[in-house]
Amino acid sequence: MATRPADVHTGGAALAASGAEGRLRDAFVLLWANKVALLGLVLTILFLLIGMAGIVILLHPGLHHLWEDQNLRAVLVTPGSEGHLLGTDNFGRDLLWRIVAATGLSALMAVGVTAFVIVVGLVMGSVAGFFGGRADTGITGLIDLTWGFPLLLVAVIFAGMVGKGLNAVVAAAAVILWAGFARIIRAQVKTLREREFVEAARMLGTPAWKILVRHMWPNVLGTVLVMASYYVAITIIVEAGFSFIGLGVQPPTPSLGGIIAEGRNFWSVSIWPSVIPGATIALIVLGLNSLGDGLRDIFDPRLRRF
Amino acid sequence: MEIESSAASTQPSSSSGSGTNGSLLQVRGLSKSFPAERGGLLGRPTAWLSAVDDVDLDIAAGETLALVGESGCGKSTLARMIMRLIPATAGTVDFAGLDVLNADRQELLRYRQQAQMIFQDPYGSLDPRMNVDAIIAEGLARQGLNKAKRRSRVRQLLDVVELSADVADRYPHEFSGGQRQRISIARALAVNPTFIVADEPVSALDVSVQSTMLNFLHDLQDRFGLTYLFISHDMSVVRHVADRVAVMYLGKIVETAPVEELFGNPLHPYTQALLSSVPTVSREGPSERIVLEGDVPSAIDPPEACRFTGRCFRVIDSCRAAVPPLEDSAGTSHHHVACFNYEALPRGRSGTQGNHS
Numbered sequence: 001m002a003t004r005p006a007d008v009h010t011g012g013a014a015l016a017a018s019g020a021e022g023r024l025r026d027a028f029v030l031l032w033a034n035k036v037a038l039l040g041l042v043l044t045i046l047f048l049l050i051g052m053a054g055i056v057i058l059l060h061p062g063l064h065h066l067w068e069d070q071n072l073r074a075v076l077v078t079p080g081s082e083g084h085l086l087g088t089d090n091f092g093r094d095l096l097w098r099i100v101a102a103t104g105l106s107a108l109m110a111v112g113v114t115a116f117v118i119v120v121g122l123v124m125g126s127v128a129g130f131f132g133g134r135a136d137t138g139i140t141g142l143i144d145l146t147w148g149f150p151l152l153l154v155a156v157i158f159a160g161m162v163g164k165g166l167n168a169v170v171a172a173a174a175v176i177l178w179a180g181f182a183r184i185i186r187a188q189v190k191t192l193r194e195r196e197f198v199e200a201a202r203m204l205g206t207p208a209w210k211i212l213v214r215h216m217w218p219n220v221l222g223t224v225l226v227m228a229s230y231y232v233a234i235t236i237i238v239e240a241g242f243s244f245i246g247l248g249v250q251p252p253t254p255s256l257g258g259i260i261a262e263g264r265n266f267w268s269v270s271i272w273p274s275v276i277p278g279a280t281i282a283l284i285v286l287g288l289n290s291l292g293d294g295l296r297d298i299f300d301p302r303l304r305r306f
Numbered sequence: 307m308e309i310e311s312s313a314a315s316t317q318p319s320s321s322s323g324s325g326t327n328g329s330l331l332q333v334r335g336l337s338k339s340f341p342a343e344r345g346g347l348l349g350r351p352t353a354w355l356s357a358v359d360d361v362d363l364d365i366a367a368g369e370t371l372a373l374v375g376e377s378g379c380g381k382s383t384l385a386r387m388i389m390r391l392i393p394a395t396a397g398t399v400d401f402a403g404l405d406v407l408n409a410d411r412q413e414l415l416r417y418r419q420q421a422q423m424i425f426q427d428p429y430g431s432l433d434p435r436m437n438v439d440a441i442i443a444e445g446l447a448r449q450g451l452n453k454a455k456r457r458s459r460v461r462q463l464l465d466v467v468e469l470s471a472d473v474a475d476r477y478p479h480e481f482s483g484g485q486r487q488r489i490s491i492a493r494a495l496a497v498n499p500t501f502i503v504a505d506e507p508v509s510a511l512d513v514s515v516q517s518t519m520l521n522f523l524h525d526l527q528d529r530f531g532l533t534y535l536f537i538s539h540d541m542s543v544v545r546h547v548a549d550r551v552a553v554m555y556l557g558k559i560v561e562t563a564p565v566e567e568l569f570g571n572p573l574h575p576y577t578q579a580l581l582s583s584v585p586t587v588s589r590e591g592p593s594e595r596i597v598l599e600g601d602v603p604s605a606i607d608p609p610e611a612c613r614f615t616g617r618c619f620r621v622i623d624s625c626r627a628a629v630p631p632l633e634d635s636a637g638t639s640h641h642h643v644a645c646f647n648y649e650a651l652p653r654g655r656s657g658t659q660g661n662h663s
Contacts, residue, residue: 196427197431197432199423200431202391203418204444204445205415
């Protein structure tokens with residue numbers, strides 16, 4: 001077996017790839033060697049775990065007291081106080097639990113929107129790139145049209161139609177963001193289409209849908225994973241932004257943007273109710289982007305050669 | 307060379323040249339134009355690039371026809387049209403009675419059980435995400451084999467291409483260029499084809515592997531009675547494998563002849579220049595070379611003239627007035643040349659005209 005360039009980048013870590021598990025192990029070895037990506041992976045796993053806990057306390061009525069109960073005798077308590085690790089907000093609600101719940105909301109929303117965007121983007125991009133012709137012209141036009149609308153404008157319109165709240169934000173993000181995804185997938189599929197292994201498949205009489213599923217999609221998987229990590233981050237920022245300006249999640253339901261907005265009014269007393277959710281967003285996005293960069297390196301064809 | 311003599315003796319039709327009777331594949335007037343530039347409100351093409359123009363070819367069953375020409379002359383485009391991977395602008399392709407270009411879905415699927423292709427780039431021609439077993443079995447999908455039978459057929463094909471059976475679970479990146487080309491060949495052989503287009507199958511390989519691969523392709527031809535359309539830009543490779551040669555220049559066939567005839571008595575000025583560019587080692591010292599001046603002209607909207615006029619050292623007025631047809635050369639019925647002013651080279655010299663180096 002020829003020495004692969006990947007060996008160089010892992011400082012000589014042994015890469016014995018054979019079969020799918022070997023490939024997975026290779027990917028992990030590469031990830032382990034890339035400390036930034038590893039930090040991203042750790043942060044992302046943490047984000048998802050906290051997010052799951054948050055979803056539980058958001059959805060289970062018996063646990064609502066954790067983030068809902070006010071205590072006006074202990075408002076704006078500083079972090080590290082007894083019983084309130086991250087302090088309390090202006091109603092004396094525990095910030096730790098509110099942030100856990102808000103993270104859960106963000107995770108649920110971001111993963112849901114990203115999943116939708118991937119499916120729609122993958123289908124639209126594949127059809128446009130693979131079949132070309134009129135389908136391509138139509139879908140490319142739709143992509144350009146969609147991408148031309150500012151997300152904020154669409155969110156405002158939706159908020160006007162269905163009312164302020166998470167639904168408007170989710171709908172706006174889903175309706176706009178698929179286009180960016182579709183465009184990348186279209187370009188990739190178009191490139192793959194010209195590859196000789198696709199011609200070979202056509203020569204062997206493999207039907208078009210099967211070429212798409214068996215040859216195209218596995219080869220865009222890397223891009224999809226990388227893009228997905230970025231899109232989760234983007235969606236979280238979008239949701240936080242809209243909640244901050246009051247278009248998104250409505251109080252008393254906690255959201256990262258909403259908590260920042262509420263804390264903003266009490267800066268002169270305590271900066272923590274704004275800083276902590278802000279830092280949380282920063283860490284989540286940092287984690288996802290680092291992971292995305294690491295994944296991109298792993299799937300880079302120059303490192304890959306398979 | 308040993309290979310060639312055996313080729314000549316085992317290929318009964320190699321001397322028949324082109325002819326309508328007995329041909330496995332008949333190409334008539336095949337042309338391909340690509341829009342080179344678009345304009346206007348609707349983006350309609352305003353200029354056309356003529357990649358392949360009015361090509362006639364005949365390939366007899368069991369023979370190897372080599373298609374030679376420099377990069378970009380339209381060889382691969384021609385091959386892809388014959389395989390119906392890209393649509394032709396005009397012309398017909400007849401494969402054993404089947405009108406390939408107008409074949410319906412079922413006929414096309416049948417055609418693709420008989421005609422297969424081997425590609426130039428052993429890195430691009432195998433799906434990096436599939437293991438060898440899946441790659442080779444792709445063509446078996448339509449044969450309705452069960453899992454065990456498919457597996458044993460893959461092993462049998464691996465044996466044919468001289469790879470060990472335990473490579474079936476490996477992925478393309480684990481193989482060398484030559485090994486990948488063998489996998490590619492196994493995939494093509496899976497459907498039991500009679501006709502194979504080999505598009506520069508050795509030009510991406512190390513020189514040391516090339517001759518092994520050429521001999522291997524020849525063995526396969528004997529064993530399975532294959533007919534090859536062998537595309538190459540390398541004259542020494544062509545000499546080694548071909549029964550007949552067709553020389554292509556800028557989308558046109560300029561000369562066809564049996565291999566010994568073409569190398570011994572090239573008639574078209576382009577062929578003469580092409581052959582004189584092949585490095586040789588001989589007792590008489592280096593042979594004189596014909597060095598063509600200028601670059602290959604653009605194929606966008608070519609004039610009604612011989613496409614070689616701009617670089618030809620034997621150009622006369624009529625070359626600029628009409629397209630020379632591909633016709634029988636004087637005295638033979640199997641040597642065709644498309645030139646108004648051709649002249650055989652004197653014996654023992656490979657270049658007498660043009661600029662000597």
